[in-house]
Amino acid sequence: MPKLARRVQQLPPYLFVNISRAIAAKKAQGIDVVSFGIGDPDIPTPDTVLDALDRGARKTPNHRYPESEGLPEFRQAVTEFYARRFGVELDPASEVINLIGAKEGIAHAALCFIDPGDISISPDPAYPVYEIGTMFAGGETHFVPLHEEKGYLLDFDEIPTDVARKAKTLWLNYPNNPTGAVADLKYFENAVAYAKEFDLYLLHDACYTEVTFDGYVAPSILQVPGAADVAMEFHSLSKTANMTGWRVGAAVGNSEMVDALMRVKSNIDSGLSQAIQEMGIEALNLPQAWIDGNNEIYRRRRDRVVAALNEIGLEATTPTATLYIWTRVPEGYTSASFAEKMLRERDVVVTPGASYGPSGEGYIRLSLTIPDDQIDEGIRRISGWRV
Numbered sequence: 001m002p003k004l005a006r007r008v009q010q011l012p013p014y015l016f017v018n019i020s021r022a023i024a025a026k027k028a029q030g031i032d033v034v035s036f037g038i039g040d041p042d043i044p045t046p047d048t049v050l051d052a053l054d055r056g057a058r059k060t061p062n063h064r065y066p067e068s069e070g071l072p073e074f075r076q077a078v079t080e081f082y083a084r085r086f087g088v089e090l091d092p093a094s095e096v097i098n099l100i101g102a103k104e105g106i107a108h109a110a111l112c113f114i115d116p117g118d119i120s121i122s123p124d125p126a127y128p129v130y131e132i133g134t135m136f137a138g139g140e141t142h143f144v145p146l147h148e149e150k151g152y153l154l155d156f157d158e159i160p161t162d163v164a165r166k167a168k169t170l171w172l173n174y175p176n177n178p179t180g181a182v183a184d185l186k187y188f189e190n191a192v193a194y195a196k197e198f199d200l201y202l203l204h205d206a207c208y209t210e211v212t213f214d215g216y217v218a219p220s221i222l223q224v225p226g227a228a229d230v231a232m233e234f235h236s237l238s239k240t241a242n243m244t245g246w247r248v249g250a251a252v253g254n255s256e257m258v259d260a261l262m263r264v265k266s267n268i269d270s271g272l273s274q275a276i277q278e279m280g281i282e283a284l285n286l287p288q289a290w291i292d293g294n295n296e297i298y299r300r301r302r303d304r305v306v307a308a309l310n311e312i313g314l315e316a317t318t319p320t321a322t323l324y325i326w327t328r329v330p331e332g333y334t335s336a337s338f339a340e341k342m343l344r345e346r347d348v349v350v351t352p353g354a355s356y357g358p359s360g361e362g363y364i365r366l367s368l369t370i371p372d373d374q375i376d377e378g379i380r381r382i383s384g385w386r387v
């Protein structure tokens, strides 16, 4: 056999492969672990959204190839959502495209903007796909550490000027996975100004804007006047509406960037099933009261998990958005050694922070996406633990 392509040889195992293996090994010993590992909502997709699938599945036109950019009705629904939720006006024909989940668009974006040897600037820690997409396109990632004391906001002053001049793309993600950090509009104004100063494509991953607590309302980067000159934003219904399994997302913003992504995608995939786009339309129109109710379930879990971690001496803080608790491990442990200890001694799975990049070393991430009885059991297992 010839050699696999270098891009495949270079691939690290996907983040959760090791966790899945550890869980399987415990299961083989007859032990059921409680997993705070993967961020994948346990709560079902709402009935109104499932009804849209029932209806959509029976429409013959939906049995044929969809268009890559998405149904006009889907793009219109995204446009109305952005107007209602963020006060952002979009042109559905040129500034909105649908995605087979945000991950797909995030990975393919690099093919639009990165040539071999180009630089992409990414936060560290971060959702791994920013870097992997860049690597697939032959580019290199310059990581900028996120610091707890700076509220995990990527500090543009930490990017060397020569790197900024050479770079093509800048990735940001607020509300942030894995840290749970949030950014305000002032921060986004600075980001847009920075991208303009250094002639960067600004890519904002906004997958968690709707998963917020305690009255916090997350902004879109497109609320910054002039942001659409340089920015494209990725939106997802996965976490907002418990739809990870259906794969519905959107990219919105600068029309040239959106068009580039549409052209790449139209050569790779044949779009998102139209019946699923119809679910997406329904989900984009969910009443705020439904979203608030869904977030309230996570808020209750968040408060209980943070309290349990504090009780065993971990200084977990309470995030105002996302499904994640990000907390420092005790002195003397790495993120992996602490996660292993928790699995070995308590049969509880957490994600080592270093899996999200070197600056995640010293932290673990706990996801709130397991049923309440599992949350109870996880808390029972860790309470009273001496670490």
Ligand SMILES: Cc1ncc(COP(=O)(O)O)c(C=O)c1O
Pocket: 039, 100, 101, 102, 103, 104, 106, 127, 173, 176, 177, 205, 207, 235, 236, 237, 238, 244, 247, 248, 249
């Ligand atoms: C920061 C971030 N971006 C993107 C995604 C992918 O979202 P989707 O399910 O829409 O592909 C995730 C999923 O966990 C995520 O955490």
